[in-house]
Amino acid sequence: MKLLKITDDKDNEQLDQHFDEVETVSIEEVAPEVRENKSDVKINGRSVEQFDAVYANIPEKNAVFGRVLLEVIEEKGIPLNYSSTSFFAMSKKNYLYSVLHEKKVSAPKTAVIADEKSARNLENYLKGPLVARKFEGFEESEEKKIDTVEDISGFTEGVEYGEQFVLFQEFSKGSKYRCLIADNEVVSLEDNSEEWSIGKDNLRYSNIPSDIEELVIDAKNSLGFKTAEVLVRDEEVIDVNPNPDLDMYAEISGKDVYKIVAEAMKDGAEE
Numbered sequence: 221m222k223l224l225k226i227t228d229d230k231d232n233e234q235l236d237q238h239f240d241e242v243e244t245v246s247i248e249e250v251a252p253e254v255r256e257n258k259s260d261v262k263i264n265g266r267s268v269e270q271f272d273a274v275y276a277n278i279p280e281k282n283a284v285f286g287r288v289l290l291e292v293i294e295e296k297g298i299p300l301n302y303s304s305t306s307f308f309a310m311s312k313k314n315y316l317y318s319v320l321h322e323k324k325v326s327a328p329k330t331a332v333i334a335d336e337k338s339a340r341n342l343e344n345y346l347k348g349p350l351v352a353r354k355f356e357g358f359e360e361s362e363e364k365k366i367d368t369v370e371d372i373s374g375f376t377e378g379v380e381y382g383e384q385f386v387l388f389q390e391f392s393k394g395s396k397y398r399c400l401i402a403d404n405e406v407v408s409l410e411d412n413s414e415e416w417s418i419g420k421d422n423l424r425y426s427n428i429p430s431d432i433e434e435l436v437i438d439a440k441n442s443l444g445f446k447t448a449e450v451l452v453r454d455e456e457v458i459d460v461n462p463n464p465d466l467d468m469y470a471e472i473s474g475k476d477v478y479k480i481v482a483e484a485m486k487d488g489a490e491e
Contacts, residue, residue: 221486224268226250226289227277232466235275238482243271247278247285252292259292268292273299273485276307277463283311283358299485302445302462309443310462311358313387320457323442326435327457328389335381336373342388343369349391351416351458356384365391365416391416394454397428399436400469400477402447402484406433407473418451418458420465425473431455446484 225235225244236242245263252261261268268274274293278286290304302310309319317330331346333339350366352375366372366388376386396411396418410426411418428436436450439457449464450457469477 221272222270223485224263224271224274225277226274228279229277229463232277232478234470235466235478235482238479247282250289252289259295261289261292261296268298269296271298275301275481275485278307280311280462281358283308286311299446301447301481301485306443306445306448307462310445310448310460313353313355313358313360313459314385316460317387317389319443320439320460323438325439325442325457326455328392330390331388333376333379333386333388336376336379339372339376339379339386339388342372346388346390351389351391353387353389354379354384355387363417389458392454392456395432395452397426397432397452398423399428399450399452400447400464400466400480401436401440401450402477402481403487404437404440405480405484406436407469407475407477407480408433408436409469409472418453420468423468423472425475428452447481 221239222241223239225242226247227244228246249264250261252259276290287304287308290300290307293300294304309316314332317327320327329346331342348366352364352366353360354362364375366375379386398409398418400407408426408428409423411422413422432452432455435452435455435457439450439460443460449461451459466477466481
């Protein structure tokens with residue numbers, strides 16, 4: 221089986237050993253094109269059709285380009301680790317939580333603020349404490365736990381419509397997990413620290429309760445990806461990331477996550 225990896229990241233190289241042939245290219249080397257009403261994706265002048273599957277690691281800041289690229293690959297019937305629509309939803313966080321709530325996936329109550337004035341009286345809609353995340357385009361620039369009403373106005377100060385947005389979520393303390401999911405197999409890392417956020421410095425491998433595992437699978441099915449990272453706190457999905465750190469999951473869990481992901485890709489190719 222021939223795999224195309226689209227990535228600017230040198231990590232996850234152990235994924236290669238589970239395929240017969242692997243070609244790794246940067247995003248700059250891949251270009252969707254339309255000629256004579258026929259669409260294709262060219263890799264240094266060659267068609268993507270020569271590959272059996274594509275593993276994409278597209279930065280969230282390239283959400284619009286990535287969506288177009290993935291759509292063309294999907295039209296060719298080539299299996300991907302995430303669909304164009306799921307990648308766009310995971311990258312555009314203000315859209316992500318709308319999809320999760322629409323699909324009735326348990327997630328925190330969320331408000332998206334487009335400018336400083338929009339944050340007025342937010343405390344009448346959301347119950348504190350809150351987690352506030354500031355975005356410039358598709359990239360997160362700041363994250364903070366908000367404990368007072370005054371902190372809300374301070375965090376949104378200077379936010380201008382069209383250039384930034386702020387995402388506020390109700391915060392509830394509880395068990396915290398980072399979960400890699402490939403098809404319906406979940407590899408979970410638990411954060412037992414007293415920190416409010418789910419970082420990468422205090423993780424340990426842990427079997428999660430069946431209800432949380434079902435929640436992670438529900439998020440996957442609702443968004444329509446094959447492989448991603450789902451963050452859970454207090455039995456709620458607080459984030460979904462399109463490009464999981466496979467090396468981190470392998471190191472902490474001791475599991476061959478590369479094989480798990482490869483098998484998910486191969487199953488898609490056989491369908």
